[in-house]
Each structure stands twice: as C-alpha cells, then as structure tokens.
Amino acid sequence: PVALQVLEHEVRRDGRSGAFKSTHRGQIQFMAIKSGHAPNFRLPPLDNWGLPLKISPWSVEEPVADLPRRTRGWRMGDPLAYIIDFRDPADTSRVDFRIYYQDAGHIPEAWHWVESAVDSVDLAIVTVASSNLIGQREFIRKVRAHIKPRHWLLGHWEDFFKVYSQDPESICSVPFTNPEGFVKKLLEEGVGEERWVLPTPGTVLNY
Known part of the structure; x- marks a missing residue:
C-alpha cells in the first residue's frame, strides 16, 4: 500500500x-514547490x-470528520507545483526525464528552478485555466526563463463543469482562459509547433 506523506517540511519555498x-527504489523522485492559484473570475467591468x-x-486548519456541505467548506489550501524526476535504474543519481507539473495556473518564481545536473526540464505541464487573469505572455515568459522546458503540455484549459466530450468543437474552455490566445502568444514567444500540445480530454501522449 502507498503511504500518505506529509510534505510540509520538504516543500521548496523562497529561501528554503x-x-x-x-x-520505486529511487527511480522516481519528486520535490514539492510552493506555488499559487490564478484568480477564478473577475468582477465587472471585465476588462x-x-x-x-x-x-x-483559505486553508483547513483543523482535521475534519465529514466532507463539507457548502462551497465555502472546500478550501483551496496551499497549492503546490512539483519537479518529478524519472531516474536511471542503474544509477539513480542520473535524471533520464524531468517534469515540472503545476496543479493550478501560477507564474513561477526564479526559485522554482531546481539546480541539478540537468540544464532544462524535459516537459512542463502547465495550467492554462484563468491564465488571462495573471497575464498569459508574462506567464509564458517566466516559465521559459525559470523552468526552461523543452516541451510544453497545456493542461486544464477545458471546463470540467461542462459535459465531458473529446470533440474539440463541443469542448468549452474555462472562463477567462482563451486557449487560442495562449497558443498564439506561445508561438510569438518562439516556442515552436513541435514543442507544445493542447490535448483534448482522454488524449494519450508519449514522450
């Protein structure tokens, strides 16, 4: 069985x-990184x-016995990003493939870069949802500068409160997201077509 691990004291933060x-016997290693969450919406005027x-x-400060019955009970907590290393089975000090994964849209700080023998991240899985509210171009530039990804996977652009579909014409994007605008800016910032993917739900990707 997989044991639940508390990472509070191992989380990478500014100054730590x-x-x-x-x-998996050291073949998979990961580090949690203090991150953030983009705003969910904007009050009028919408500019x-x-x-x-x-x-x-907010965070849940004390253990709870039951699941919340109201929306306000489902609290954000402390969003985390992760560096995930897949390491050489013969020598776990060597990184075969490195992933930067963020669970919510957040512009990474310089200290999100984890020094190691590798000089780039093989795959950055970034959250496009609500990226209009944090500045898509600034988001892209900071990911390029601080995470240095060779490939981009643009995730959580679709609105999962809508009916599930794999038909691109039927998928609604998260409000305040504009995935087409994100891709346009990505290309303008020099990220080539072969280096990014905006997958529909259910897509299987191999790297």
Whole structure:
C-alpha cells in the first residue's frame, strides 16, 4: 500500500531549498514547490479594471470528520507545483526525464528552478485555466526563463463543469482562459509547433 506523506517540511519555498522524496527504489523522485492559484473570475467591468477574485482561498486548519456541505467548506489550501524526476535504474543519481507539473495556473518564481545536473526540464505541464487573469505572455515568459522546458503540455484549459466530450468543437474552455490566445502568444514567444500540445480530454501522449 502507498503511504500518505506529509510534505510540509520538504516543500521548496523562497529561501528554503526543499528536499526530494523518492519511490520505486529511487527511480522516481519528486520535490514539492510552493506555488499559487490564478484568480477564478473577475468582477465587472471585465476588462483590466475588474477585480479578480479567488473562490475559497483559505486553508483547513483543523482535521475534519465529514466532507463539507457548502462551497465555502472546500478550501483551496496551499497549492503546490512539483519537479518529478524519472531516474536511471542503474544509477539513480542520473535524471533520464524531468517534469515540472503545476496543479493550478501560477507564474513561477526564479526559485522554482531546481539546480541539478540537468540544464532544462524535459516537459512542463502547465495550467492554462484563468491564465488571462495573471497575464498569459508574462506567464509564458517566466516559465521559459525559470523552468526552461523543452516541451510544453497545456493542461486544464477545458471546463470540467461542462459535459465531458473529446470533440474539440463541443469542448468549452474555462472562463477567462482563451486557449487560442495562449497558443498564439506561445508561438510569438518562439516556442515552436513541435514543442507544445493542447490535448483534448482522454488524449494519450508519449514522450
């Protein structure tokens, strides 16, 4: 059985290096990185003057016995990003493939880069949802500068509150997201067509 691990003291933060945890005999190692969450929506007016807001941006301070019955009970907590290393089985000090994964849209800081023998991240899995509210171009530039990905996977652009579909014409994007605009800016910033993918739900990708 897989044991639940508390990572509070191993999380990489500004001024704290963080620590790798390992599984599968050291062949998979990961480090949690303090991250953030883009606002969920913007109050009118919907231009840059509207106030961006997050839904339930608090933490659960005490253990709970039952699941929340109201929306405000489902609290955001502390969003994390992760560096995930797939390492050489013959020599686990060598990184075969490195992933940067973020679970919510957030512009990474310089200290999100984890120093190691590798000089880039093989795959950055970034969250496109609500990226309009944090600045898509700035988001892309900071990922390029601080994460240095060779490939991009643009995730969570689709609205999972809508009916599930694999038909691109039937999929609705998350409000305040504009995935087409994100891709346009990605290309303008010099990320070639062969280096990114905006997958529909259910897509299988091999790297």
